[in-house]
Amino acid sequence: MSKGKSSQTTTVTIPEYQQRQQQELYSAAKGLAGQPFVPYTGPLVAGFSPDQLRAFEATRGLFETGMQYDPLTGIQQLAQAPTPTVGQVPSLLQADIAAYQSPYQQQVIDVALGDIQRQADVAQQQAQERAIRAGAFGGSRSALLEAEAARPYAEQAARTVAGLRQAGFEQAQRAAESDIARQMQMAQFAPQFELQARAQQAGLLGALGGEQMQRLGLLGGIGAQQQALQQQALQVPYQEFQRALAYGPQQLGLLQAGLGTPLTSQTVTGKQDVGLGGILGGLTGLAGAALMGGINPFAGLLGGAGATGGAIGGVSTAQMGLSDKRLKKDITLIGKEKGHNIYTWKWNDVAESMGVNDPTIGVIAQEVMKYMPEAVVKDDNGYYMVNYAAL
DSSP: OOOOOEEEEEEEEHHHHHHHHHHHHHHHHHHHHOOOOOOSOOOOOOOOHHHHHHHHHHHHHHHHHOOOOTTHHHHHHHHOOOOOOOOOOOTTTTGGGGGOOOHHHHHHHHHHHHHHHHHHHHHHHHHHHHHHHHHOTSSSHHHHHHHHHHHHHEEEEEHHHHHHHHHHHHHHHHHHHHHHHHHHHHHHHHHHHHHHHHHHHHHHHHHHHHHHHHHHHHHHHHHHHHHHHHHHHHHHHHHHHHHHHHHHHHHHHHHHHHOOOOOEEEEEEEEEEEOOOHHHHHHHHHHHHHHHHSSSSSTSSSTTOOOTTTTEEEEEEGEEEEEEEEGGGEEEEEEETTEEEEEEEEEEEHHHHHOOOOOEEEOOOHHHHHHOOEEEOOOTOOOEEEGGOOO
16 A cells, blocks of 8 residues: 655744734733632521421420330339239128118117007006006006006017117128129229229320320431531531632633634645555545534535535435546546555546536546445436445
């Protein structure tokens, strides 16, 4: 593969008007860059509102009042309490029956005896009257009459007292039996009642513990809000510190922007002998530059295609170049590159009328079409174009 030799002279100039603009821009940028760093000294963090502070105090009060009792200790005491058992109940033989007798029993007996006594007095009075009528008053006969008259009432009084006392005793006995039965029933259910009471108390203690945990969570939430506010207050000076650190590079950037990149005029003079090895690479490079820059290096070679390219046969026109043999004259073979014949030529009058004047070195489309037809397409005028990027 052959390489060409070249020599060239490049002259770069900056227009005078642009020099003045650049100097003015740099001066302005230098003035901006020389400004000192001014930190912000105003408030950046809002404190808590009065309502929030009152809510904090109320929450602390709830927490302190809820922590005055230790529910865990109460639950432990309930758990360690002995298991309740059925208590001892006295039998009827051990009961004091007199304690169950009515305190008015003697009064009832006294009233009944008073009634009997009045009846006895009436009967005795009648016996004395009979003795007087019989002329036996004051003697033994009179005493016998009075005794016989009083005897039924004495017997009635004895029976009444005995009956009342018996009735009082039986009533007291029934009351004692009922009380003992109630005590036995209570003794049987007492353990169950005790366990139920302990369970209720444990539930209340557990609820109290839950309430304490909730209030502890509220207090923790207050602490988190206060910590966040303090962290924000610490973050503000740190952010200002970061801004101060970035101020220098920022001002330097202003100077660099003020310098800018001037628009230059460039003149290149010289000559170059191109070797065969650079021909296809140069044409392909032109096509690649067209794809990246949106400029068609083969504008004027494309006939009806636009300068920024369209698409022919699914291939961007920016990658295509007219290379139809019918538009060329003085065709000369100068070598091979990557298996392709490389020619030089001049464009004929038809090509020049179409505005085609370069390139004047490359391949012949009709020849490439024989072994790589996918690299050749027709333009709107019916002339062949070659996709140099595919070669």
